[in-house]
Amino acid sequence: MSRLTIAMHHVRAALSGAQRLGIDTVPLLQTARIPPLLLGDDRARVAPEQFTRLVKALHRATDDEFLGLGPEPSRRGTFAMMCHACLGCPDLGSALDRAARFYRLFPGGPEMAVETLPAPAGDGAPAVFSVRTDLRPYDEGNFLSECILIIWHRLSSWLIGRRIPLRWAHFAYPAPAHAHEYDVLFGCPVHFGAGRTAAGWDAHWLAAPVVRDEGALAAMLRRAPADLLSRREYGTTVAEQVRRTLVQALRTAAPARLPEVGEVAARLAVSPATLRRRLQAEGTSYQRLKDAVRRDAAITSLVAGHEPIAELAARIGFSEDTAFHRAFRRWTGTTPGAYRLSGAAAERTDHPAPGDRPARHETPGQPS
Incomplete structure (x- = not known):
């Protein structure tokens, strides 16, 4: 199942202790393959794997x-x-x-x-x-x-x-x-x-x-x-059941097509109005869940860095690349290409080519 991505607020908060200790956090973000420019955008999100790498780097640094x-x-x-x-x-x-x-x-x-x-x-x-x-x-x-x-x-x-x-x-x-x-x-x-x-x-x-x-x-x-x-889903809430249905549709539909709210309601044996009401009671909506599933799938793919963006857009249900680019910017504040390029740049900085010598950051309290 597609895993829930993590908000940029949590990234900034995790970094604040190291910053207070005088530790240069840019190399830590590069180790985690998180583009430093994303820190300034509240809409940006990272994959769980990126956040795990960041926390482990912070453990070592602090x-x-x-x-x-x-x-x-x-x-x-x-x-x-x-x-x-x-x-x-x-x-x-x-x-x-x-x-x-x-x-x-x-x-x-x-x-x-x-x-x-x-x-x-x-x-x-x-x-x-x-x-x-x-x-x-x-x-x-x-x-x-x-x-x-x-x-x-x-x-x-x-x-x-x-x-x-x-x-x-x-x-x-x-x-x-x-x-x-x-x-x-x-x-x-x-x-x-x-x-x-x-x-x-x-x-x-x-x-x-x-x-x-x-x-x-x-x-x-x-x-x-x-x-x-990152909260594991057990399918015990209506929102989790809807999200699971949407994720499975992304995996199995060819060509990719996310079901409409009426189709999901039928699978859950309720009316569309009841489904909307229950989702509202859980603080969400069908459209928010649909956007979140697409967003998380896109971020996970872009972090992995192998799937062409046009194929990614089609796989998560966009008929046109331009529509995917508009949606991704709305979700994260940047474009898919910029997100992938900045992540790749962070990875290259963390793993320099033979003969390259990255600048050494001498920081108080950071293990050598």
């Missing part, structure tokens, strides 16, 4: 798994050892308790907690995972707290081998300009200006057995952080 964003650095390998400690637990509740106690061993590390609240009338008891440390005084501390919340939710689902649906997510700060991204990231109602940053789910998940082993952990860590930060 020697900090929190990317220089928190009150104290977290040495590389800390998260992996915490995951190893969780594998020996019988159920998710004890694994999360052990993980929270593990991080409390390190001075200055974010304090996290899991608690079960009393059940509301006629409803099951909620479990709440919260970030107790106030990270707002730090540059992009909000981004760090969001990452902690996202990663621990994804890690919990990974440990038990099942997606844990979130009831809600609360954030202890006002709604940012990119608030619309939160629906995709968390897949639940979100609320800003809350008393703490936390997420809630049904408490019965805490009794679910841990099913992962050392081999599965090694594979997950190789793909991190993309698999943890």
